Amino acid sequence: MAKTSGNLADLEAEVIYNGLCCYCGTCGAFCKEYIAFENELPKTKQKCYEICGACYAFCPRTFFAPFQTDRAIFGEVRTDNLLGYYQGEILSARATDVALREHAQDGGVISAVLLYLLKEGEIDAAVVTRTGKEDNWQPEPFVATTKEDVLAAAGSKYTQCPAVLGVAEAFEAGYQKVALVGLPCHIEGMRKAQLSEAFKVGAERVKFLIGLFCTETFDRTLLAQTLKELGTTFDAVAKFNIRRGRFIVTTKEGKELTMPIKKMRAFAREACNYCYDFASEFADLSVGSIGSEDGWSTVIARSDMGKDVLDRAEAAGFIETKRSTPEQVAEVRKLAAFKKRENWKRISEKAEPIRIMNLLVEPEHLEHFFCSD
Ligand SMILES: Cc1cc2nc3c(=O)[nH]c(=O)nc-3n(C[C@H](O)[C@H](O)[C@H](O)COP(=O)(O)OP(=O)(O)OC[C@H]3O[C@@H](n4cnc5c(N)ncnc54)[C@H](O)[C@@H]3O)c2cc1C
Numbered sequence: 001m002a003k004t005s006g007n008l009a010d011l012e013a014e015v016i017y018n019g020l021c022c023y024c025g026t027c028g029a030f031c032k033e034y035i036a037f038e039n040e041l042p043k044t045k046q047k048c049y050e051i052c053g054a055c056y057a058f059c060p061r062t063f064f065a066p067f068q069t070d071r072a073i074f075g076e077v078r079t080d081n082l083l084g085y086y087q088g089e090i091l092s093a094r095a096t097d098v099a100l101r102e103h104a105q106d107g108g109v110i111s112a113v114l115l116y117l118l119k120e121g122e123i124d125a126a127v128v129t130r131t132g133k134e135d136n137w138q139p140e141p142f143v144a145t146t147k148e149d150v151l152a153a154a155g156s157k158y159t160q161c162p163a164v165l166g167v168a169e170a171f172e173a174g175y176q177k178v179a180l181v182g183l184p185c186h187i188e189g190m191r192k193a194q195l196s197e198a199f200k201v202g203a204e205r206v207k208f209l210i211g212l213f214c215t216e217t218f219d220r221t222l223l224a225q226t227l228k229e230l231g232t233t234f235d236a237v238a239k240f241n242i243r244r245g246r247f248i249v250t251t252k253e254g255k256e257l258t259m260p261i262k263k264m265r266a267f268a269r270e271a272c273n274y275c276y277d278f279a280s281e282f283a284d285l286s287v288g289s290i291g292s293e294d295g296w297s298t299v300i301a302r303s304d305m306g307k308d309v310l311d312r313a314e315a316a317g318f319i320e321t322k323r324s325t326p327e328q329v330a331e332v333r334k335l336a337a338f339k340k341r342e343n344w345k346r347i348s349e350k351a352e353p354i355r356i357m358n359l360l361v362e363p364e365h366l367e368h369f370f371c372s373d
Pocket residue numbers: 103104105106107108109110111112128129130139153154155156157158159160161163181182183212213214215216217287288289290291297298
């Protein structure tokens with residue numbers, strides 16, 4: 001049997017000190033007593049003598065069962081291994097509100113869908129990621145309840161935020177119908193909390209999960225160095241973007257500074273190298289920029305609710321959509337394949353041999369089992 005339970009000491013050994021922690025915040029969100037965060041890692045506040053192990057059970061990096069999770073959330077298992085389970089067509093979409101789009105990263109679909117859900121009373125709070133008040137692009141979880149809140153948090157922050165901590169904050173504030181916007185790691189952690197049989201933390205109060213496409217997040221110190229090389233600093237930046245193979249920094253003075261994204265790979269957080277999920281495969285709706293023209297976002301509806309909300313948000317005039325062309329879908333698939341292929345190599349190098357019945361196999365040799373003739 002694969003190991004699927006452990007305690008905080010196991011989490012430390014297997015994930016935190018093993019370079020796998022993605023700083024999603026899920027472990028500490030539901031265990032404030034023992035876990036705090038320091039230098040983008042969970043830190044034991046006091047020695048944990050509990051054998052409880054919710055931290056271990058919820059962490060997306062201790063163990064994660066993609067196909068079981070598909071079945072539990074969507075009712076069936078994916079047939080598309082690159083993009084995960086989804087329904088209907090892949091779409092390009094954008095908010096109809098032009099002013100909203102100006103605040104947003106791409107098409108403003110995420111913000112528009114959140115505003116629709118808030119207006120309809122389907123959620124009473126949305127956990128989003130905004131930059132700190134110090135104007136330094138330090139991302140922090142934020143519980144948004146108004147249009148102003150949602151707009152203030154629009155736009156991509158390319159360093160990591162423990163967004164799931166915002167879910168705990170929303171619960172503590174008494175919200176009962178919460179949406180979470182997150183990267184694949186946040187969505188996986190939240191799903192594990194929702195699906196846990198052993199630990200009940202009220203995670204069913206998270207009603208809607210919007211996932212971002214994600215290749216990686218950057219180490220903040222290394223990103224600061226990149227900015228220095230480009231002749232700027234965090235506080236002078238108006239927007240970060242990644243388009244057509246380039247990392248683009250737009251300064252508040254309107255200057256555009258760019259760097260090839262290939263060069264930025266080295267600045268990814270270590271844990272991102274072991275992530276196998278590009279398209280936020282377990283969200284209700286997944287959104288990204290690849291595969292859409294400027295000012296639009298690519299949207300994948302996965303759950304029944306995701307599809308229904310998308311349709312209703314369009315019917316209510318919050319968003320407009322158009323079907324992605326086969327070439328656009330191919331672009332999304334190409335980037336998903338790139339992440340999976342590159343990270344599988346790293347996962348294989350790091351992983352212990354896998355035991356299947358009596359056979360011990362190194363992960364890099366697994367493919368030899370799928371022999372045809
Ligand atoms: C770290 C990161 C990496 C990404 N990588 C890719 C990629 O490789 N390919 C691709 O096609 N798209 C990628 N995206 C997604 C893309 O940048 C846009 O976020 C997406 O197209 C949605 O645009 P929008 O205008 O609809 O969103 P908006 O309406 O602007 O809303 C964006 C939402 O994302 C939330 N958010 C911002 N930063 C973070 C963060 N660090 N963690 C959690 N939530 C956050 C905001 O709070 C906001 O609610 C990435 C995004 C991020 C944050």
